[in-house]
Amino acid sequence: LAKTTQPISMDSYEGQEVNITCSHNNIATNDYITWYQQFPSQGPRFIIQGYKTKVTNEVASLFIPADRKSSTLSLPRVSLSDTAVYYCLVNSNTGKLIFGQGTTLQVKP
Amino acid sequence: GAGVSQSPSNKVTEKGKDVELRCDPISGHTALYWYRQSLGQGLEFLIYFQGNSAPDKSGLPSDRFSAERTGGSVSTLTIQRTQQEDSAVYLCASSLASSGSLETQYFGPGTRLLVL
Numbered sequence: 001l002a003k004t005t006q007p008i009s010m011d012s013y014e015g016q017e018v019n020i021t022c023s024h025n026n027i028a029t030n031d032y033i034t035w036y037q038q039f040p041s042q043g044p045r046f047i048i049q050g051y052k053t054k055v056t057n058e059v060a061s062l063f064i065p066a067d068r069k070s071s072t073l074s075l076p077r078v079s080l081s082d083t084a085v086y087y088c089l090v091n092s093n094t095g096k097l098i099f100g101q102g103t104t105l106q107v108k109p
Numbered sequence: 110g111a112g113v114s115q116s117p118s119n120k121v122t123e124k125g126k127d128v129e130l131r132c133d134p135i136s137g138h139t140a141l142y143w144y145r146q147s148l149g150q151g152l153e154f155l156i157y158f159q160g161n162s163a164p165d166k167s168g169l170p171s172d173r174f175s176a177e178r179t180g181g182s183v184s185t186l187t188i189q190r191t192q193q194e195d196s197a198v199y200l201c202a203s204s205l206a207s208s209g210s211l212e213t214q215y216f217g218p219g220t221r222l223l224v225l
Binding site for chain 1: 140142144153164165168200202215219
């Protein structure tokens with residue numbers, strides 16, 4: 001199973017764009033890249049998933065270069081409520097999700 | 110609609126006692142997952158159900174842990190002879206189809222277990 005590496009923590013200010021980069025050097029052909037968000041005392045929540053190039057939804061964008069060895073989650077104009085832990089996962093059709101340590105994002109006023 | 114629900118929300122037990130944790134998945138979701146989140150180990154997979162069968166039990170930490178799912182819906186995670194290291198938040202998730210983790214998993218709020 002591919003292992004992911006992401007920064008342990010990041011700080012930002014309200015209104016800024018936040019980019020969190022994840023490395024997954026051993027990603028396999030069948031693997032997708034998925035990001036989850038977790039607030040304190042809650043279960044993780046799906047944010048976005050992609051295979052290659054760029055994916056955008058109402059919450060975030062996901063940029064994946066051609067070699068797929070890394071990906072970047074982009075959160076536009078963050079607010080205080082975006083303070084959370086963000087997990088980058090590489091998953092294929094195996095049922096389970098393998099979570100790393102995640103990136104703790106702290107948004108300051 | 111209703112999300113994944115778990116009960117109890119909190120459980121305090123004494124070392125050596127058995128506990129049962131319950132998960133009600135989203136209606137119509139065929140796949141159900143149990144995870145555990147603790148300070149030392151992060152968020153780790155325990156077991157995965159497709160319908161009532163469990164094709165992947167690889168994450169269960171010991172034979173004290175077992176889980177079942179009946180009627181393709183509710184699941185129970187049982188921990189026998191609890192130990193202090195079992196203290197954690199136990200999270201349940203469900204997803205629509207059998208295609209594994211490519212389907213979005215919807216998580217419940219978790220059960221916080223404290224073993225004294």
